[in-house]
Amino acid sequence: MATLSAIKRTTEKNVVCIKMLKIRAGSEKAVLRLCHEVTAFSKAQQKTGSSGILAFECSEDPFDDHAIHFWERYEGNVALGRHNTSTQVQSFMKKVQPHLESPIGMALYEWNDGQLGAVCLQGGPKGEGGLDDATGASGAAGGAGLKQTSATLDLTNSRDKEDDSRAVWGLGNLKKLADGSFKLPWQK
Numbered sequence: 176m177a178t179l180s181a182i183k184r185t186t187e188k189n190v191v192c193i194k195m196l197k198i199r200a201g202s203e204k205a206v207l208r209l210c211h212e213v214t215a216f217s218k219a220q221q222k223t224g225s226s227g228i229l230a231f232e233c234s235e236d237p238f239d240d241h242a243i244h245f246w247e248r249y250e251g252n253v254a255l256g257r258h259n260t261s262t263q264v265q266s267f268m269k270k271v272q273p274h275l276e277s278p279i280g281m282a283l284y285e286w287n288d289g290q291l292g293a294v295c296l297q298g299g300p301k302g303e304g305g306l307d308d309a310t311g312a313s314g315a316a317g318g319a320g321l322k323q324t325s326a327t328l329d330l331t332n333s334r335d336k337e338d339d340s341r342a343v344w345g346l347g348n349l350k351k352l353a354d355g356s357f358k359l360p361w362q363k
Contacts (some may be wrong), residue, residue: 189229189286190255194245194279202274203241209274210243213267217247220258227254241276248286255283 198206210233217231227250236242249255258264268279285292 187288190249190252191284191286191291192247192255193282196243196279197276198241199274199276206243206271206274209267209271213264216263228258
């Protein structure tokens with residue numbers, strides 16, 4: 176007699192954060208120095224084993240001399256948040272911003288068993304499907320707008336006279352409805 180048992184397969188799920196910096200002309204040396212400092216700090220944190228940082232790489236774009244890319248992989252959202260809110264990383268963000276052409280680009284991905292998933296979209300206020308979309312506050316299409324976009328039917332209209340053929344609910348049309356000869360505009 177043989178005993179068979181199932182082995183529970185565990186999956187490795189992590190969070191990947193990709194950042195891109197677009198350097199302002201003339202600020203290359205300052206940005207590279209700051210990137211080197213934050214990378215050295217992050218790699219030191221990674222070596223402790225308790226930071227939740229699994230990978231932290233910084234590289235210059237081979238096709239764009241004014242672009243820097245960060246590849247960061249964390250055990251989860253808590254580790255990502257803890258690292259990005261640390262004093263050293265916050266200081267880096269404040270110091271590097273004046274040297275950039277635009278805000279830092281950032282995207283989050285799920286890392287599942289060595290495979291990079293689709294980009295994660297925030298689902299809360301000010302994110303995809305969040306407060307902006309619900310209220311139309313972002314100015315983009317979608318969401319409820321604050322202006323009337325459809326025609327209304329005013330049932331209290333003074334045009335409700337027997338001789339006004341344009342009034343759909345006029346008295347004349349109500350009489351036609353009673354005798355079966357009434358037709359809506361698209362039924363004519």
